[in-house]
Amino acid sequence: MGLISTGDRVVEHASAKLTFRDPRIEMAHGAGGKASRRLIEELIAPLLMGRSAEPLGDAAIVDVGGARIAVTSDSFVVTPLRFPGGSIGDLAVNGTVNDLAVAGARPVGLLVTFVLEAGLSSQVLEAEVRAMGDAARHAGVRILGGDTKVVEHGKADLMYVTTTGFGELLPGVSLAASSVRPGDRVLVSGPIGDHGITILLARGDLDLEADLSSDTRSVVPLVAALVDAAGSGVRWMRDPTRGGVATALNELARDCGLGIVLAEDRLPVHDGVRGACELLGLDPLHIANEGQFLAIVAPEVAATALAALTATPGGEFAVDIGEIRESPIATVIAETSYGGSRVVDMLVGDALPRIC
Amino acid sequence: MKYVDEFRDPQLITKAADEIRRLAEPGRTYRLMEVCGGHTHAIYRFGLKDLLPPAIELVHGPGCPVCVLPMGRIDDGLAMAEDPRVILTAFGDMMRVPGTKGSLLEYKARGCDVRIVYSPLDALRLAQANPDRHVVFFAIGFETTAPSTALTLKRAKALGVGNFSVFSNHVTIIPAIRAILDSPDMRIDAFVGPGHVSTVIGCRPYEWIATREHKPIVVTGFEPLDLLQSIAMLLRQLREGRAEVENQYNRVVPWEGNRAALEAMADVFERRPFFEWRGMGFISQSALRLSDRYAEWDSEKRFAVPGVQVTDPKAAQCGEVLKGVLRPPDCKLFGTECTPEHPVGALMVSSEGSCAAYYTYVHRKVVAEARWVSSRQATA
Numbered sequence: 001m002g003l004i005s006t007g008d009r010v011v012e013h014a015s016a017k018l019t020f021r022d023p024r025i026e027m028a029h030g031a032g033g034k035a036s037r038r039l040i041e042e043l044i045a046p047l048l049m050g051r052s053a054e055p056l057g058d059a060a061i062v063d064v065g066g067a068r069i070a071v072t073s074d075s076f077v078v079t080p081l082r083f084p085g086g087s088i089g090d091l092a093v094n095g096t097v098n099d100l101a102v103a104g105a106r107p108v109g110l111l112v113t114f115v116l117e118a119g120l121s122s123q124v125l126e127a128e129v130r131a132m133g134d135a136a137r138h139a140g141v142r143i144l145g146g147d148t149k150v151v152e153h154g155k156a157d158l159m160y161v162t163t164t165g166f167g168e169l170l171p172g173v174s175l176a177a178s179s180v181r182p183g184d185r186v187l188v189s190g191p192i193g194d195h196g197i198t199i200l201l202a203r204g205d206l207d208l209e210a211d212l213s214s215d216t217r218s219v220v221p222l223v224a225a226l227v228d229a230a231g232s233g234v235r236w237m238r239d240p241t242r243g244g245v246a247t248a249l250n251e252l253a254r255d256c257g258l259g260i261v262l263a264e265d266r267l268p269v270h271d272g273v274r275g276a277c278e279l280l281g282l283d284p285l286h287i288a289n290e291g292q293f294l295a296i297v298a299p300e301v302a303a304t305a306l307a308a309l310t311a312t313p314g315g316e317f318a319v320d321i322g323e324i325r326e327s328p329i330a331t332v333i334a335e336t337s338y339g340g341s342r343v344v345d346m347l348v349g350d351a352l353p354r355i356c
Numbered sequence: 357m358k359y360v361d362e363f364r365d366p367q368l369i370t371k372a373a374d375e376i377r378r379l380a381e382p383g384r385t386y387r388l389m390e391v392c393g394g395h396t397h398a399i400y401r402f403g404l405k406d407l408l409p410p411a412i413e414l415v416h417g418p419g420c421p422v423c424v425l426p427m428g429r430i431d432d433g434l435a436m437a438e439d440p441r442v443i444l445t446a447f448g449d450m451m452r453v454p455g456t457k458g459s460l461l462e463y464k465a466r467g468c469d470v471r472i473v474y475s476p477l478d479a480l481r482l483a484q485a486n487p488d489r490h491v492v493f494f495a496i497g498f499e500t501t502a503p504s505t506a507l508t509l510k511r512a513k514a515l516g517v518g519n520f521s522v523f524s525n526h527v528t529i530i531p532a533i534r535a536i537l538d539s540p541d542m543r544i545d546a547f548v549g550p551g552h553v554s555t556v557i558g559c560r561p562y563e564w565i566a567t568r569e570h571k572p573i574v575v576t577g578f579e580p581l582d583l584l585q586s587i588a589m590l591l592r593q594l595r596e597g598r599a600e601v602e603n604q605y606n607r608v609v610p611w612e613g614n615r616a617a618l619e620a621m622a623d624v625f626e627r628r629p630f631f632e633w634r635g636m637g638f639i640s641q642s643a644l645r646l647s648d649r650y651a652e653w654d655s656e657k658r659f660a661v662p663g664v665q666v667t668d669p670k671a672a673q674c675g676e677v678l679k680g681v682l683r684p685p686d687c688k689l690f691g692t693e694c695t696p697e698h699p700v701g702a703l704m705v706s707s708e709g710s711c712a713a714y715y716t717y718v719h720r721k722v723v724a725e726a727r728w729v730s731s732r733q734a735t736a
Contacts, residue, residue: 023462024462024465024466025465026461026462026464026465027461027465028461034697035697205474205478206474259724265366271357274357274360275357278357278360281707326728327724327725327728328720328721328724328725328728329724329727329728329731330724331720331721331724333721335403336366336402336403337366338366338369338370338373338407338580339370339373339403339406339407340402340403340404340406340407340580341403341406341721342400342401342402342403342717342718342721343716343717343718343719343720343721345716345720348696348697348716
């Protein structure tokens, strides 16, 4: 979830009365679940962006002299810096690129800001900068510039990275929660939960091992294939990072006021992720992803859209996981094939260590 | 995934649900208590109530260790955390349980050194890695977790680790079941018996429930098929007028329990004469403290803890819900003042607490469906 407006807002006077009641910031406020949403909607957005009923999206759309561009920004504070399948450098580029892609934009350029801790090995930094360069080349995006700050030893976990991205809106695509209709299908681009569980295991606190790696990657080619195939039949997209698929879909359910019904048995989850989740009492729907996206598509283009995804390299495991219904209003539920159902809520609290 | 997929097989589940419907006698209602919080969570997580006939009421029992811990004990743990020398360690589900002046998580945000561990051995390792600090392990749980605490203490003693102690809040399941059966407002027909606890204590300790109280009890696993099979076994006993201890979870639970675990517990712990349970009051012989042989590692002996008994927030009806007298949504605070994000009572904190399970997996659907029905009526 980003602090991003999808339209023009009027900033209210800073003394506007706030509804944020939490006495201090806790880790849960950064976990991407309910507390994060509260922090943004009840403190940051009202003071900086005014009170608008408009939903917050992955990227802001701004009109610059007639050209409509998408803008987004994201910070990365993951520990450990390197993990199976990627590193903070990959994440910092792919995360921002993906936010632009799911906003219906072609990523063009990035600004990069480093906060480095004194004592950080230059070799480690070099490896991360190289990783960023490779990821940027791969995603077809230029690094335009940035900023560097150094803080005292012990004041940051080796390095933090912030990337700000700009993209050009794809023609013929109009994405909004308000255009989602009952009967629409829910697609996911591949297996969920790999990134969050990989980081959890990479921290080594758990004495658990699994053959897993982070899914960090650019979803630009997959989004392009989907948009090519389904055009204006694509209603809404989101990359389910912190807070996972459950949080992304709960935000959609709330914004569109409709019910989202998932088929529990069709959710794509690797065995290693399932096993770790069973053991730790976590729900794969709450676990972060860094290389997947969700798309809501019109029923008449759903089959074509899915076929286009599965035909694109990296999209082989894309699945139709559910549908939009009129009821239950503004709620996500999961149904089992044997007739049981449960509510899928947003993540409460802080289930995992810093993951992105 | 082995031992999971076969117990979530839709065909077998449908078959078991059909059998339950066949076994339920018309005109009769059944109140079955699942003692264990893990079962409560599984029932809601897998939507099993949708599969049962309305004549079967599942009553949620007291088997959620976080839920039954009285607030005074949490305050005692927090008092230890305030000591700057101390690293307080606890399982993750303890972190958000409210004490009178905040939760462990709030204390952590204020700068106390509170850390989540996944095993008491992690806490011991932390003590070895930080010789200038004192590590307290806030131990909770039934016989499921008590053996790992016991083994950790045996290791601490063998290695002579002096900067480590355990704040024992371990409780035992049998006295709690006895308290429920003695309670005048309880009308339980049969018990879905604890699964994990029974891997340690076995099935024999439940025999009095069948012989003296004439209530069927079936020791049960945690997958959807386990629970449905066990409900069918209970209905069959009731139908045939039997009251026996049966073991549905025999792939994991040996009838005689785990001797090594029981021996470790007997060495390290002794029974407290009485212990306070949230909502249920003081229950005699229901909890474990460290034996004198382990006095050196007993946080209660090393720290001057307040030990003040604290009454629960007045409006919260945790006690009634814990005993199965009230359903979670019938509590006055449910879903308004008390939610998983801002819990008033512990039942709303732990994923095994019946209020949290109901709120997370059922409540919003019920509310949303009611809203939809009323919006349809309004437009009609």
